[in-house]
Amino acid sequence: MILLLTLLIGVLYAAGIYMILRRSLVKILLGLLFLGHAANLLIFTVGKITKGVPAFASDDLSKLTEPFADPLPQALILTAIVIGFGVQAFAIVLFKRAYQTVDSDDIDKLKTTDSLSRS
Amino acid sequence: MELLLLLPVLIPFTGGIILLALRNYYRAQLYGNTIISAISLVVAITLMVNIYSGGISSVQLGGWGAPFGITFVADLLSAVMVLITGIIGFTSSLFSLSTIDKDRVKYGYYPLIQFLLMGINGAFLTGDIFNLYVWFEVMLISSFVLLALGGTREQLEGAIKYVTLNLLSSAIFLAAIGILYGLAGTLNMADLSVKISGMENTGMISVVAMLLFIAFGIKSAVFPLFFWLPASYHTPPAAVSAIFAGLLTKVGVYALFRVFTLIFTHDTGFTHTVLLFVAGFTMLSGVLGAAAQNDFRRILSFHIVSQIGYMIMGLALFSPLALAGGIFYIIHHIIVKTNLFFISGYVNRIKGSYKLKKLGGVYKVYPWLGFLFLIPALSLAGIPPLSGFWAKFSVAKAGLELGSYTIVGVSLFVGLLTLFSMTKIWNEVFWKNAPQDSAPDAAPEKKEQFFILAPVIILAVITVTIGLFSEPFFQFSIKAAGELLDNTGYINSVLGGSL
Numbered sequence: 001m002i003l004l005l006t007l008l009i010g011v012l013y014a015a016g017i018y019m020i021l022r023r024s025l026v027k028i029l030l031g032l033l034f035l036g037h038a039a040n041l042l043i044f045t046v047g048k049i050t051k052g053v054p055a056f057a058s059d060d061l062s063k064l065t066e067p068f069a070d071p072l073p074q075a076l077i078l079t080a081i082v083i084g085f086g087v088q089a090f091a092i093v094l095f096k097r098a099y100q101t102v103d104s105d106d107i108d109k110l111k112t113t114d115s116l117s118r119s
Numbered sequence: 120m121e122l123l124l125l126l127p128v129l130i131p132f133t134g135g136i137i138l139l140a141l142r143n144y145y146r147a148q149l150y151g152n153t154i155i156s157a158i159s160l161v162v163a164i165t166l167m168v169n170i171y172s173g174g175i176s177s178v179q180l181g182g183w184g185a186p187f188g189i190t191f192v193a194d195l196l197s198a199v200m201v202l203i204t205g206i207i208g209f210t211s212s213l214f215s216l217s218t219i220d221k222d223r224v225k226y227g228y229y230p231l232i233q234f235l236l237m238g239i240n241g242a243f244l245t246g247d248i249f250n251l252y253v254w255f256e257v258m259l260i261s262s263f264v265l266l267a268l269g270g271t272r273e274q275l276e277g278a279i280k281y282v283t284l285n286l287l288s289s290a291i292f293l294a295a296i297g298i299l300y301g302l303a304g305t306l307n308m309a310d311l312s313v314k315i316s317g318m319e320n321t322g323m324i325s326v327v328a329m330l331l332f333i334a335f336g337i338k339s340a341v342f343p344l345f346f347w348l349p350a351s352y353h354t355p356p357a358a359v360s361a362i363f364a365g366l367l368t369k370v371g372v373y374a375l376f377r378v379f380t381l382i383f384t385h386d387t388g389f390t391h392t393v394l395l396f397v398a399g400f401t402m403l404s405g406v407l408g409a410a411a412q413n414d415f416r417r418i419l420s421f422h423i424v425s426q427i428g429y430m431i432m433g434l435a436l437f438s439p440l441a442l443a444g445g446i447f448y449i450i451h452h453i454i455v456k457t458n459l460f461f462i463s464g465y466v467n468r469i470k471g472s473y474k475l476k477k478l479g480g481v482y483k484v485y486p487w488l489g490f491l492f493l494i495p496a497l498s499l500a501g502i503p504p505l506s507g508f509w510a511k512f513s514v515a516k517a518g519l520e521l522g523s524y525t526i527v528g529v530s531l532f533v534g535l536l537t538l539f540s541m542t543k544i545w546n547e548v549f550w551k552n553a554p555q556d557s558a559p560d561a562a563p564e565k566k567e568q569f570f571i572l573a574p575v576i577i578l579a580v581i582t583v584t585i586g587l588f589s590e591p592f593f594q595f596s597i598k599a600a601g602e603l604l605d606n607t608g609y610i611n612s613v614l615g616g617s618l
Contacts, residue, residue, distance in 0.1 A: 020287065025279070032286045039293040046301030073300065076249055080293055083256045087289070090260060091282050094267055098275040110276040113350045116413060 005045045012038035025095050025105040032091065036084045040077045047073025121178045123169060124191045126162045127201050127240040130155060131208075135233035145224055149216055152229040156205075156212040159236065163205030170198040171595075175602065175612040177246060185614050186307035190246035192613055195599035196446060200243040200373055203453050206581070207365045208236045210574035214461055215358040217567040218468065223268055223356070231268070235261035235362070242370050246613055248299070249306045251374065252292055255338070259285055262367060265359050266351060277351030284347040288337035295330035302327065309613035312381045312606060321385050328383040328390050332375070339371025341431060342400040345424045349408065352423070353416035353473065357464020360416060364423055365457035369449055372430050376445065379434060380603040387437055394435035399529045402428030406536040415463045415473040415548065418540055419456070422499065425533055426452050432530060433514050436521055442600035444513030447593060451498070451506040451585060458495040458578035462488070465571050466548060469560050475544070480553030484560060489549040491572075494579045496545065498586065500538035506585035509593065 012034050019031025050069045099105050134155035141147045170176065170193050179188040193201070212232070219228055238258030245251050263285075267278040300306055302323055303314040315324055333344070340348040348368070352360050375394075383390055405425025412418045430452070433445020463473060465488065470478050482489040498505035501512075511534055518527035563571060585592050602608055 016290075020283070028283060032283065032290070035287065035290040036293075039290045039297065042294050043297035043300065046297050048301070073297075076296075076300070076306075079249075079253065083253065087256065087260055087263075087286060090263055091286060094263070094275070094278055094282060097267075097270065098279050101270070101272050101275050107279075110279060113273050113277045113280070113354060116411065 001051075002045060002049060005041060005049075009038050009041050009045065012041065023107050025099060025107060028107070029088075029091060029095055033088060036080075036088065040080055040084070043073050043077050043080070047076075123162070123166055124176065124178045124193055124244060125180075127159065127166065127205075127244060128237055130159050130162060131233040131237035131240065134158075135230045135237065138233060139227065139230040142225065142227060142230070145221060148224050148229045152212050152232065153209075153216070155233060156209045156236075160205035160209045163202045166193060167198045167202045170195060175608050177612045177615075186305050186310035189250050190307055190309070190613055191244045192246035192309075192609065193244055194602050194609055194612075195595070196373070196376065196603060197243045199446070199450060199595070199599065200369075201240055203450060204236060204239050204243070204366060206577075207362060207453060207457050208232075210457070210461075210577055211358050211362050213570050214361065214464070214574045216570040217563065218358050218464055218571065219356060226268060228265070228268065231261050231265050232362070235265065239366055239370055243373060246308050247306055248308055248311065248378075249296055252289070252296060255292070255370070255374075256289065258367070258370065259289070262363065266355050266363075269355065271354070273354045277354035280347045281351040284337055284344075288334045291330055291337075292334035295327050295334060298323075298330070299327050307613065308377070308381055309606075309610040312610055313614070315382055315385060318385075324383065324385055325389060328379070329393070331378055331383075332390075332393070335371045335374045335378070336397070337371075339368045339375060339427055339431075340424050341397050341427055342404045342424075345401070345405070345427075348424060349412075349417055349420040352420040353414060357416075357460055357467060361457045361460035361464065364419065364460050365453045368423060368427060369430075369453055372427060372449060375431065376434055376442075376603065380442070381606050381609065391435045391437050394431055395523070395526060398428045398431035398435050399526050400428075401425065401431060402529060402533040406533045406540070409540045410536060410543075413475045415466065415475060415478070415544065416460065418544060419459050419463065422537065422540065423456060425537065426456070426499070428533070429511065429514055429530060432526055433517070436514075436517050436523060436526075438517050438521060439597065439600050439604055440513060440520065441517035442603055443593065443596040444510060444517055446599050447513060447596040448510040450592070450596070451510045451582070454578050454581050454585070455495040455498050455507065458575060458582065459492075459499065461571075461575050461578070462492050462495070465575065468563055468571065471558060471561065475547040477554060477557060478548045479551045479557070480549075482549040483553075489545075491575055491579055492545070492549065494582055496541040497538075498582050500541050501534045502538070504586045506582050506589070509586065509589045513593070513596075 016031045016034030016038055019027045047070055053069050102109055138148060138151050175194040177190055177192040179185055179190055181188045235258055238254050241254035242251055245254055263282055266281055267274055303311055305311055305314060337344045352363055402425050405421050409418045409421035430445050430448050433441045433448060466481060467473050498507040501507040515527050515530055
C-alpha cells in the first residue's frame with residue numbers, strides 16, 4: 001500500500017511539474033491541481049498508515065498501547081483539501097476571465113505587465 | 120491577556136463579516152472600515168505595551184494543552200509586526216477613502232482588506248506551523264481577489280502570474296509540513312525546536328529547511344523567485360499595492376526569521392550560507408531591475424525585491440547585531456515603502472498616469488509633495504539621519520564584524536544604486552517640465568486631499584522619528600533579536616509546565 005502511494009505521489013509530482021512548464025493556461029492549472037493533490041497524499045503517507053487499529057483510547061485505558069493510528073494527518077489533509085478547493089476554484093475563474101480578456105490561452109501573450117515599452 | 124492575543128485576529132474577522140453584510144451601504148463601508156482599522160491599531164498598541172513590559176506570552180486554543188492545541192504566541196518580533204500591520208491598516212484605510220471607486224466598494228473591497236489583515240495578523244501570532252499555512256492561505260485568497268478586482272487586462276495578467284507562483288509556493292510549503300510531521304511527529308514550532316535539536320538525521324532536516332526556504336522565498340520574493348512581484352504589484356489601485364508592498368512580502372520574511380532562528384539552527388554553516396548568497400543576489404538583481412524601469416510603481420516594486428535582500432542578509436549573518444539590524448530594517452522598510460506607494464498614488468491622482476514619460480513638473484505646482492517624497496525616498500536609499508541609514512548601517516556593521524566583506528560591499532553598492540533610482544524618479548516626476556501634450560492637472564478637493572495626505576504625513580513623521588531618535592528603536596530591535604537567538608524563553612512560554 002505504501003509503495004503504491006509513494007509511486008502515485010511521484011507520478012503526480014512529475015506530471016504536475018511537467019504541466020506547469022507548459023505554455024497553455026489550462027495545462028498550468030492542471031499542473032497546480034496535481035501538485036496540490038501530491039502534497040496532500042504526501043502528508044497522508046509520511047504520517048504512517050496503520051490499518052485496523054484504534055486512534056483513540058477507550059475510557060478504561062489511561063494510555064494507548066502500540067500499535068495505534070495517528071488521526072492528525074487526516075485532519076491536516078482535510079483542512080488542506082478544503083483550502084485547496086477554494087483557492088483552485090478561484091484560480092479556475094480567474095484563468096477563464098483572463099482567457100476571455102486576452103483572447104488566447106498562450107501565456108507568451110501575457111506580456112503587457114512585464115514589457116518595458118508598454119508599461 | 121489571553122483575549123488580547125486573539126483580538127488582532129478577531130477584530131478584522133468580525134469587522135470583515137459586518138462590512139460584508141453592509142455591502143450595499145457605501146457610507147457605512149467607509150466609516151465602518153475606518154473605525155475597525157482604528158480599533159485594530161489601538162489593540163495592536165496595547166498588545167505591544169503588554170508584551171514589552173510582561174515578556175513573551177502564549178495562549179492555547181481548543182482546550183488542548185501545548186503541543187497538541189493550536190498555539191498563539193507573541194514575542195517582541197510578533198508584537199511589533201502586529202503593531203506595524205495596525206499602522207499600515209489604518210493609514211491605508213484613510214488613503215482608500217477618496218481613492219477607491221464606488222464599484223470596488225460595492226464588490227467588497229473593504230471586507231477583503233479586513234480579511235487580508237486578519238490573515239497577516241494570524242501569521243504573525245501563530246505558534247504552529249500548520250496554522251501558519253492556514254493563515255498564509257487566508258491572506259493569499261484575499262490578496263488574489265484584491266489584485267484582480269476591477270478586471271482590466273493588466274490586472275488579470277498580473278494576477279495570473281501572482282496566483283500561479285503563490286499556489287506553487289503553497290504546495291511546496293504543504294509538502295514540507297508533511298515531511299516535517301513525519302520526521303518529528305509534531306507541528307508546534309516550540310516543540311519542533313526541542314525535538315529537532317535532539318535529532319541525529321540532520322540531512323533530512325536540511326531538506327525540509329530548504330523546502331520551506333523555497334516556499335517562503337517565493338512569498339517574500341527573493342532571488343531567483345521574485346518574478347511575480349514586479350509583474351503584478353503595479354496593476355491594482357495605489358491603496359492596494361501600498362498594502363501589498365508594505366506587508367505581504369514581509370510576512371514571508373517574518374516566517375523565514377521565525378523558522379531559521381527557532382527550528383532550523385542545526386546546521387547554520389549550510390543553511391545560513393545559502394541564505395547569505397541568496398541575500399546578495401536578491402539585493403543586486405532587484406536594484407539592477409529597477410534601474411531599467413520607466414514606470415513609477417514598477418521602479419518601486421523592484422526596490423521591494425532589493426530591500427528584501429538586506430533583511431535576509433541580517434538573518435543570514437546570524438549574529439545578535441545582524442538580527443537586530445534585520446528586524447530594524449523590516450520596521451523601517453514597511454513604513455517607507457508603503458509611503459512611497461501612497462505618494463505614487465497621489466501623483467497618479469493629479470496627473471492620471473504612473474508612466475515617467477507622461478509625468479513631470481509636480482514640484483512646480485506642489486513643492487510640499489516633492490518634499491514629502493524626498494523623506495521616504497532618501498530614507499530608502501539610506502541617507503542619514505533618516506531611518507534607512509541606521510538600518511543599513513547596523514546590517515553592514517554586523518557584516519564587517521563577522522568578516523563577510525563581499526556581502527557588505529554588495530550592500531553598499533546597492534545602496535548607491537538605490538539613490539540613483541530615487542533621483543531618477545525625482546528628476547522625471549518632480550523636477551523636469553511637464554510634457555507638452557499632457558492633460559491639465561486634476562487637483563483633488565480640500566476634503567479629498569486631506570484623506571490622501573494624512574497617511575503620507577503620518578508615515579513620514581514616523582520615518583523621521585525613527586531616524587532622529589533611533590536609540591530606543593534600536594534597543595528594542597536588539598531585545599527582539601535576543602529573544603530570537605536565545606529561544607528558551609519562547610519555548611518555555613509555549614510548552615510551560617506541560618512537558
